[in-house]
Amino acid sequence: MTPEALVNQTDTLLSFPDVALRLNRLIDEPATRPSDLAEVIICDPGLSARLLRLVNSALYARPQPVATVSQAIGLIGYRALRELVIATCTVDMFKGLSRQQVDMERFWLHGIACAIAVRHLAGHCGPHDGERLFLAGLLHSLGKLIFFTQCADAYAEVLRLVEQDGLAVDKAEQRVFGFDYADLGAELLKHWDFPESIWSPVAHHLDPAKAAEHRIEAEILHAAARIAQIVQVAVLADSVVPTEDNCEALCKLAERLGMEPDALIDLPGAINLQILEVFEILVPGSTLVY
Structure with a gap:
């Protein structure tokens, strides 16, 4: 089996x-x-309402409220509009999965x-x-x-390798x-005709050193994924203060990115409210973060 074959196998399930x-x-x-775009939206x-809520959220920090879809498009531009619509549609695409398969709210x-x-x-x-x-x-x-x-059946072996043998998830998947x-995931984004500047960082975010192109973007995504792990645990524990081990890991990531360590250590707390606001918009009705 190859990533391409598996993506092709799920084509009808994963259609925009x-x-x-x-x-x-x-x-x-x-x-x-x-x-023209406003007429479609x-x-x-439902998409119109969520788009307006996103544009008026802390993510964009607009000084004046945006009241119409046309106004929103004019302010954020076509590309940002496409990305927000894709984000919203992708969340909707997988909302029917059962909790036995995966906890979509945590995901x-x-x-x-x-x-x-x-x-x-x-x-x-x-x-x-950044967009x-x-x-x-x-x-x-x-x-x-x-x-x-x-x-699902084969993935049970991945989970066994993680739990019993202590392998990292990606290493267990490789095995x-x-x-x-x-x-x-990168193969799916290619299948959806996303540009290389998006799928290449996704493909290499676990090991940015292997990226032939878009290396710094893969490094940034690698660091962001680690920050997301910290934030996810912190939100569920109702605390956004990184632990000592996390601070050490963030300092190493800051060095790789050429950033001041404090800028990375302070980031989970700085973006916490934005995360919760966007989460409530894209995943309405969730009780996970209240």
Whole structure:
């Protein structure tokens, strides 16, 4: 089995809704106007409401409230609009999974924490595209969902290797399948026609040194995923103060990124409220973080 074969096998399960596909096509057409995009979005009231809530959230920190979809498009631009719509549709795509397969609320809490962390880190590490990396952060673990839903029996062996032999999850996946969730997630993003600047960091975020292209973006995503782990545990424990071990790990990551250690150590607390706000918008009705 290969990542490509597994993604092709799940093609009908992992198909974007029509609204996302229509927006994608329109955004790629040079003659498209904001009003054209607004017409598509307002046909989906749920998507319209969540888009406006996201644009008015702390993620964008707008000085004045944004009241209409057209206004939102004008303020954030076409590419950011595409990424927000993809984020919303991707969350919806997997919301039917049972808790026995995977705890989706915890999964998306981690993804949203990674997305917001990577957006902040991109600003600290030079002129990198924080909006595009936001999407890479949100979707960096999608390969796990394919494993959980399509390979449940074989994945039980991965869990056994993790619990009984102490292997890291990705090492256990490599042993059982010959590839890991990062490889699988990157293949899915390729299948969805995402640019290399998104799928390549996802493919290499577990080991950025192996990235032939987009190495610094993979390093940023690697650090953001670690911060997301810290934030996820902290939110569930109602505390955002990193432990001593986490501070040591963050100092090492800061050195790799050329950042001041305090900037990375303080980041989990600085972005905590943004994470909770975006989580409540993208995963409405959750009781996980109250």
